[in-house]
Amino acid sequence: xxxxxxxxxxxxxxxxxxxxxxxxxxxxxxxxxxxxxxxxxxxxxxxxxxxxxxxxxxxxxxxxxxxxxxxxxxxxxxxxxxxxxxxxxxxxxxxxxxxxxxxxxxxxxxxxxxx
Amino acid sequence: xxxxxxxxxxxxxxxxxxxxxxxxxxxxxxxxxxxxxxxxxxxxxxxxxxxxxxxxxxxxxxxxxxxxxxxxxxxxxxxxxxxxxxxxxxxxxxxxxxxxxxxxxxxxxxxx
Numbered sequence: 001x002x003x004x005x006x007x008x009x010x011x012x013x014x015x016x017x018x019x020x021x022x023x024x025x026x027x028x029x030x031x032x033x034x035x036x037x038x039x040x041x042x043x044x045x046x047x048x049x050x051x052x053x054x055x056x057x058x059x060x061x062x063x064x065x066x067x068x069x070x071x072x073x074x075x076x077x078x079x080x081x082x083x084x085x086x087x088x089x090x091x092x093x094x095x096x097x098x099x100x101x102x103x104x105x106x107x108x109x110x111x112x113x114x115x
Numbered sequence: 116x117x118x119x120x121x122x123x124x125x126x127x128x129x130x131x132x133x134x135x136x137x138x139x140x141x142x143x144x145x146x147x148x149x150x151x152x153x154x155x156x157x158x159x160x161x162x163x164x165x166x167x168x169x170x171x172x173x174x175x176x177x178x179x180x181x182x183x184x185x186x187x188x189x190x191x192x193x194x195x196x197x198x199x200x201x202x203x204x205x206x207x208x209x210x211x212x213x214x215x216x217x218x219x220x221x222x223x224x225x226x227x
Contacts, residue, residue, distance in 0.1 A: 004158070031213065033213060033215075035217075040219075041219060042200075042202055042217030042218050042219050042220055043159065043217045044217070045213075045214050045215055045216070048213040048214065055213070056213060056214060058214070059214070091158050091159070093158070093159075098212070098213070099208065099212055100145070100146070100147040100206035100207055100208040100210075100212025101147050101164065101166070101206075101208070101212070102212070103161045103164070104151075104159075104161065104215075105161070106151075106158030106159045106160065107158050108156070108157055108158050109158050
């Protein structure tokens with residue numbers, strides 16, 4: 001597709017369940033970002049990949065959160081033993097290159113609701 | 116990463132210009148100023164960015180103060196489709212610009 005694709009768009013998980021959120025970046029994009037957006041707030045940085053290398057994961061809120069991008073394209077954000085405070089929209093973005101001057105393209109996000 | 120300050124909300128009439136302000140008094144010399152907007156149920160969308168000079172593109176203009184401690188996003192003729200949350204963010208070239216702090220943004224209301 002032409003843009004960043006995220007799946008599923010909506011996910012309802014029971015507390016304690018593990019979930020996996022997928023991001024298909026724009027083909028050829030080197031940089032990939034994950035953000036968490038709570039209702040009514042701006043996106044918060046979670047982690048960053050340059051190709052397959054995870055260069056920063058300082059925004060991951062706990063060790064229950066894990067992200068990977070094994071082949072430098074598709075990325076998966078995994079949340080283990082979900083809790084109610086994990087309910088949020090998870091956004092993925094990609095950009096052609098690294099660098100602060102580059103434009104980031106965002107997906108529509110996955111809305112996770114933990115019940 | 117440096118932070119930005121924006122008004123919580125602004126209102127505009129359709130087909131009038133809109134000036135969205137942003138303060139970034141702790142900006143460093145390597146920070147790029149980016150603007151994104153987010154429509155309901157969508158991911159953020161890139162609008163414009165700049166470093167020191169004013170910038171124009173098909174969507175908007177970015178006016179950057181001479182001391183770079185503030186900037187203004189200018190929508191030349193607001194339409195109903197411009198109603199969104201607008202985020203002013205700084206991306207530091209020294210750190211690759213990836214750890215972006217968004218803040219709460221400015222919610223723009225456009226009246227017909």
